[in-house]
Amino acid sequence: MSVFKIAGICGSLRKDSFNKKLLLRTQQLCSEHIKGATIEIIDWSQVPIYNQDLESNPPQSVLDFKNSLADHDAIIISTPEYNYSIPGPLKNAIDWASRPVGDRGQVFAGKAVAIIGSGPGSGPGSSGSGRAQFVLRKSLVFLDMVPVNxxxxxxxxxxxxxxxxxxxxxxxxxxxxxxxxxxxVKLGKQLKIDPE
Known part of the structure; x- marks a missing residue:
């Protein structure tokens, strides 16, 4: 029986970010409760600022990031919120990975994705990254991903x-x-059986 591989992306580059903690805990829960599935946390910290001039010859860090995503069956993203949207560096990494660079083509299209998140705020105005998740969800739907709702x-x-x-x-x-x-995992397996 093959292992169902999930790529974990933390939307914050800060070493001790709350969303990194959340993703690490999610990785552990997957190991303990989801038989036949694993989460590998993908390091995208070296992906540079997007530059269309580099698309024909992208940096190795971009190719490595795309290859990592392509080699997984599904993606889970843990994102913080910044000014009611997703952090710029995360958007930048998604922009790079969405481009048809390298030999892996489109790595997002038709792939299952889940979004989780946390935030430091509390009280009536805090969304725990809910607004960022909404913005990110729209971007991922545009990229033809299939979200867990x-x-x-x-x-x-x-x-x-x-x-x-x-x-x-x-x-x-x-x-x-x-x-x-x-x-x-259920959605990802269905998509692999019937990609249409």
């Missing part, structure tokens, strides 16, 4: 959301992450 994972007050061992204080979120992963 529910459950939504939008964790607010992220500074108090994690235990020392990396688990989430609120087990409701962990249960929902497991459901997201189950739905992502």
């Amino acid at each position: 529910k459950p939504l994972i939008t964790i607010t007050d992220a500074g108090h959301a994690f235990n020392e061992d990396g688990s989430l204080v609120n087990k409701h979120f962990e249960n929902n992450i497991i459901k997201v992963l189950q739905n992502l």
